[in-house]
Amino acid sequence: MSADEIQLARAFLMRVAEAPGVALGALVERVGPVAAAARVRGGDVPSGVRDETSAREGVELAEADLARAAEVGARLVVPEDPEWPSWPLLCLANARNRGLRWAGPPLGLWVRGAVSLDEVLQRSVAIVGARAATPYGETVAAEFAYDLVQAGAAIVSGAAFGIDSAAHRGALAAGGTTIAVLACGVDISYPTAHTTLLQRIAETGAVVSEYPPGTSPARFRFLVRNRLIAALAQGTVVVEAGARSGARNTASSAAALGKPLLAVPGPVNSTMSQGCHDLLRSGTAQVATSSATVLEAIGAIGELASPENAPERPSDRLGDAAVRVLDALSPREPRLVDAISRDSGVPLDRVRALLPELELMGLTRSGEEGWLGPKR
Amino acid sequence: MSADEIQLARAFLMRVAEAPGVALGALVERVGPVAAAARVRGGDVPSGVRDETSAREGVELAEADLARAAEVGARLVVPEDPEWPSWPLLCLANARNRGLRWAGPPLGLWVRGAVSLDEVLQRSVAIVGARAATPYGETVAAEFAYDLVQAGAAIVSGAAFGIDSAAHRGALAAGGTTIAVLACGVDISYPTAHTTLLQRIAETGAVVSEYPPGTSPARFRFLVRNRLIAALAQGTVVVEAGARSGARNTASSAAALGKPLLAVPGPVNSTMSQGCHDLLRSGTAQVATSSATVLEAIGAIGELASPENAPERPSDRLGDAAVRVLDALSPREPRLVDAISRDSGVPLDRVRALLPELELMGLTRSGEEGWLGPKR
Known part of the structure; x- marks a missing residue:
């Protein structure tokens, strides 16, 4: 079976039935395109194929x-x-x-x-x-x-x-x-x-x-x-x-x-x-x-999508107490540790321990009059 | 225990610990608000409660x-x-x-x-x-x-x-x-x-x-x-x-x-x-x-959401052959059944049977020169 014969047979079949000709497709699958074309031309086909092809009988294009x-x-x-x-x-x-x-x-x-x-x-x-x-x-x-x-x-x-x-x-x-x-x-x-x-x-x-x-x-x-x-x-x-x-x-x-x-x-x-x-x-x-x-x-194509999240901030990993201490600080008015403790509800000794840690992270600054919070 | 006593005890406790005071909440759950308030005032509390309340010790508001x-x-x-x-x-x-x-x-x-x-x-x-x-x-x-x-x-x-x-x-x-x-x-x-x-x-x-x-x-x-x-x-x-x-x-x-x-x-x-x-x-x-x-x-509140779909059209339930026949019709130029059959790929006898059905649905009109499709 030459490539040309196959092309001609399939071109004929694609014209004779409206796509998708499911019964015709099954016949082609079974006997091949050239034999299928011959059988359609000769009328030697199952009724399903006849239904799909009868309206354009004799169309040879x-x-x-x-x-x-x-x-x-x-x-x-x-x-x-x-x-x-x-x-x-x-x-x-x-x-x-x-x-x-x-x-x-x-x-x-x-x-x-x-x-x-x-x-x-x-x-x-x-x-x-x-x-x-x-x-x-x-x-x-x-x-x-x-x-x-x-x-x-x-x-x-x-x-x-x-x-x-x-x-x-x-x-x-x-x-x-x-x-x-x-x-x-x-x-x-x-x-x-x-x-x-x-x-x-x-x-x-x-x-x-x-x-x-x-x-x-x-x-x-x-x-x-x-x-x-x-x-x-x-x-x-x-x-x-x-x-x-x-x-x-x-x-x-x-x-x-x-x-x-x-x-x-x-x-x-x-x-x-x-x-x-x-x-x-x-x-x-x-x-x-x-x-x-x-x-x-x-999937098959590519890599994973990035999580589309904003970058993490330094304060993201702080514990509750540290967050509350930061909240109690002002960027402009220095505050003393006992006031910070009272406002935040964090015990005084925890506040005393946390403030220098937060200072090392660049989140607080200490001065003569007390502690300052980060600039907003 | 009067309602006033309870209110005063809870108001005191809500002030003395930063919300949510989980350890304090557990203590209140166990001994009641009035006893819990007395124990906080007396310093007779587990260490978790002490951590939550020490910063505001003596705050009586x-x-x-x-x-x-x-x-x-x-x-x-x-x-x-x-x-x-x-x-x-x-x-x-x-x-x-x-x-x-x-x-x-x-x-x-x-x-x-x-x-x-x-x-x-x-x-x-x-x-x-x-x-x-x-x-x-x-x-x-x-x-x-x-x-x-x-x-x-x-x-x-x-x-x-x-x-x-x-x-x-x-x-x-x-x-x-x-x-x-x-x-x-x-x-x-x-x-x-x-x-x-x-x-x-x-x-x-x-x-x-x-x-x-x-x-x-x-x-x-x-x-x-x-x-x-x-x-x-x-x-x-x-x-x-x-x-x-x-x-x-x-x-x-x-x-x-x-x-x-x-x-x-x-x-x-x-x-x-x-x-x-x-x-x-x-x-x-x-x-x-x-x-x-x-x-x-x-759910608990209400009824089901309506499917948000447009209303069904009369042509929605048509079979493939009927859809193909309709496609082959023009709203202006009348067409004969054999041309409709050839264009649609639907067998002639199916076309002859379908057209009157479609006419009953108001989708086609027949005239002296052939069949017309629905106005678009």
């Missing part, structure tokens, strides 16, 4: 699709290729059992861009979110993408308005690799306003789709596409999402696939953060406050 | 303190009184074992305000947070307090600038009860700018402190006071908190006391939300996005 892809600098990557991202996509094989409505791995991926898919996805984070994002959400998405790229990750997203494009742009700004997964053909710029953005993504990263060239976007295809974003990346970050949204759909895909899912908190009075807060409240997602927290959750 | 309290309309509430909040304070008795640094219940509470402590605390929420709060945090604190009061809860806080005062004001605005727990005497207005606020709180709620009248606030006393806020309320909400802050201190007290702790998320680039996000990341706090989520977490 494999050569035209491959030619059209070549025109826009795209290629068809198939499971038989070394660069096929087998490991990330494995999770889709049995995902239907995990409550994922649109499961099933793609029969192939149309790819516009020179990167090796398998390689770039080994360290990858999906950043997704609302199209009607707020400036806050777009800033966070761009910053997270910028930082994650600098930590060596590729950014996967959906090229939509709002969070998606902010994530792609943040990755590009850092000179990193970003992958746009589309719900239409890779030859179609959707939304049209993102023609240049998609061009830039393809130049350094990849524009990817399981839909044949020329396929127009449709609501159903966005939902199917979302499972692919979740599957391809090692983990997913939802930056902003309304209570019901495509971003939440991607989020539940990631959760159903057993991949790390994070959500960025935001103002509680912002409807665009409501979906994120719902995911956090239900325990579906972990809290993402920085790229470091994302790396920590995804 | 009980009568003066009670007189000063009466002058500002305050009274001393003691564990022997029916209105003593025994149940909330029970958690402080063994709290040292739970990692709370300043445990031990108060020996009494100075109360300015006519409400019965026990009664109002039965439905109560502490709202605490940063003094250097942002407008976002203050708005959220005031709104939560307003809503919680309307749900029948009293609001407990610390009368500080920022979140605390926003919470008190929100409660007052809703005509509700609010309790300010101070780190100084109830006759002292701290901060001075809150003199009128504290006056208003005392008129309808209560200003409470375990410190004798005239005691000035001190850093150590704020930490001790924070345990009391956490103990008195049924649950605590942190609205904004820096990475290190008094609010986080109250939060860890609430957690150590085993009481529900919630934190309000905010912008990840706001340092004032960092403490809240740390509490959420570590799993110490639950997510609070509304008063309803607070009521749900505190």
Whole structure:
């Protein structure tokens, strides 16, 4: 079986059934793409496959699709290729059992861009979110993408308005690799306003789709596409999402696939953060406050997030009595030890012992008229 | 033993040891306040109690303190009184074992305000947070307090600038009860700018402190006071908190006391939300996005929070095939069934069966030239 024959067979099958063709995928798995294509053409298929393929019976566009892809600098990557991202996509094989409505791995991926898919996805984070994002959400998405790229990750997203494009742009700004997964053909710029953005993504990263060239976007295809974003990346970050949204759909895909899912908190009075807060409240997602927290959750990629705490102060390790003695001191008016003892409630001999210790730590000063506290 | 004798004994003891005097508390528990006071005066006490009381030996201000309290309309509430909040304070008795640094219940509470402590605390929420709060945090604190009061809860806080005062004001605005727990005497207005606020709180709620009248606030006393806020309320909400802050201190007290702790998320680039996000990341706090989520977490008070989801759309329950058929329809250009079948990949007979069903749901319209989709 030559590589060309396999490509032609898979291109034919990807056209004849709407993705994800689960029954068709199972047939291909069993008999191989070339035999499966022959059986579909001959009508010699189980009823499930017939249901998936009958509507487009006789549609023979494999050569035209491959030619059209070549025109826009795209290629068809198939499971038989070394660069096929087998490991990330494995999770889709049995995902239907995990409550994922649109499961099933793609029969192939149309790819516009020179990167090796398998390689770039080994360290990858999906950043997704609302199209009607707020400036806050777009800033966070761009910053997270910028930082994650600098930590060596590729950014996967959906090229939509709002969070998606902010994530792609943040990755590009850092000179990193970003992958746009589309719900239409890779030859179609959707939304049209993102023609240049998609061009830039393809130049350094990849524009990817399981839909044949020329396929127009449709609501159903966005939902199917979302499972692919979740599957391809090692983990997913939802930056902003309304209570019901495509971003939440991607989020539940990631959760159903057993991949790390994070959500960025935001103002509680912002409807665009409501979906994120719902995911956090239900325990579906972990809290993402920085790229470091994302790396920590995804684990395989990187090091632990720093605790995000302010540095320790010298007074942090003092005992109760020392803290109370310090409280009883004034930075300007010198005080005598018996007054310090009475105010703090600390016994006189303890006060006498503590004051020189605190002086050594630079927290008190003694003078002729008594003891002074630290300057505030 | 008369009530007056008990009051005088406890007022004496609350003055002679800095709160929380854990050893002294144990002695009072064992022999009663009047005998404990006699033994402190006679020097007949265990060494732990001596350490706590020696610095203020001979300080006899009980009568003066009670007189000063009466002058500002305050009274001393003691564990022997029916209105003593025994149940909330029970958690402080063994709290040292739970990692709370300043445990031990108060020996009494100075109360300015006519409400019965026990009664109002039965439905109560502490709202605490940063003094250097942002407008976002203050708005959220005031709104939560307003809503919680309307749900029948009293609001407990610390009368500080920022979140605390926003919470008190929100409660007052809703005509509700609010309790300010101070780190100084109830006759002292701290901060001075809150003199009128504290006056208003005392008129309808209560200003409470375990410190004798005239005691000035001190850093150590704020930490001790924070345990009391956490103990008195049924649950605590942190609205904004820096990475290190008094609010986080109250939060860890609430957690150590085993009481529900919630934190309000905010912008990840706001340092004032960092403490809240740390509490959420570590799993110490639950997510609070509304008063309803607070009521749900505190449970004893109220009903379940509504799921905060948008209403279901008629298309939500459609099967995959129906969604794909709808996607293939246009609201303006009528389409024929075979074109719909080809575009959607749904078999022709399924399309023919689905279209009239969708029409009954008001999602499609049929005309002479074909089928139309729903108006977008």
